[in-house]
Amino acid sequence: MRYSVGHKQETRERLLQSSATQAKNNGFSTVGVDALMKAIGLSGGAFYTHFTSKDELFGSIVERELSQSLERLGGEGRQNQAKLRRCLKQYLSVAHLQQPGAGCALPALGAEIARGSVEVRQEAQDWICRLHQAWAQTLGSESLAWSILSQCVGALVVARMLVSPSIQQQVLASSHEQIIGQLEGLPED
């Protein structure tokens, strides 16, 4: 073997990162294996030393993306309402709206995950429920946690369909405002 032992793992990691970005930007089913590999400077044939099929890659992307989202959104360690507020502001920002490839996978790939295999959906459910539990703990309400999560995802889906930047911003700002309002008068954790 002419390649170092860590090389395959590194290549796999680069492939996962690059593919996730492309999938969130242009849709996973839309982009071909050849384009995925070309983006990291490799040929299409080399793909199958890292994954047995394109579907397997999709599963790994979902796993990797949602675990990252969980980290960013406060699944790790103890959380307070102030930290949650900062996460919400970032999630509902114009920067997140304009850069699907660098953002959360739920608004960008939600519909494709829903049409995916049971394994992929189970993987997604695990991470989503972990995030929900963390938020429910912070908020003291399981119902409110689900509601806010849905609203965040929906706001990005809706806003990204629009053409006018000012209306896009209204959609994001409205959800942010309404959520902040719901956080007022909540018992401190």
Add this chain to the structure above:
Amino acid sequence: MRYSVGHKQETRERLLQSSATQAKNNGFSTVGVDALMKAIGLSGGAFYTHFTSKDELFGSIVERELSQSLERLGGEGRQNQAKLRRCLKQYLSVAHLQQPGAGCALPALGAEIARGSVEVRQEAQDWICRLHQAWAQTLGSESLAWSILSQCVGALVVARMLVSPSIQQQVLASSHEQIIGQLEGLPED
């Protein structure tokens, strides 16, 4: 011409209806022209007498679907809060969750619309803003109207990714509960 004058229009309508259902169920980019035509009992070649391209069909689907959603969700005529509550209950129902093909296009095709042409997105924006205006009138708040719209779309996107029916129902019920709570204490229209 051996066909009646209304025949082409009828065929076009059947094609639009059938294609919209397939697109919402399995994704628009995923399904091929041949499958779209076969579903209404015609061959793939006949497609291009009705639309010049597959993209043009997508635009017509979005137009038709969103105009129907606007009707169902209360864009037509005057509306009151009681009627809006009934719409919300239906939108956030398990039946809607389980039948994407018969339901609203926003959760099912939102990401694909976002990646679509400016024309398609402009069309989507027009209908979405009309719905928003109707709801804002009923609710007396533009911000609350955007927030509820985002939450409805997001709840379906999130719930449809999950595997467990009971958690799916929790997601829908949570958004419904939180929205109803926000409607309490609102001035009557």
Add this chain to the structure above:
DNA sequence: GTCTATAAAGCGATAGAC
């Protein structure tokens, strides 16, 4: 208006050389 046939390109996946 719809059919069959076909062109031209792209897809996912495999085989063998290096």
Add this chain to the structure above:
DNA sequence: GTCTATCGCTTTATAGAC
């Protein structure tokens, strides 16, 4: 581990017969 070449299938779109 990656490359090139290729198989077999599907895709969007067009051409010509009926």
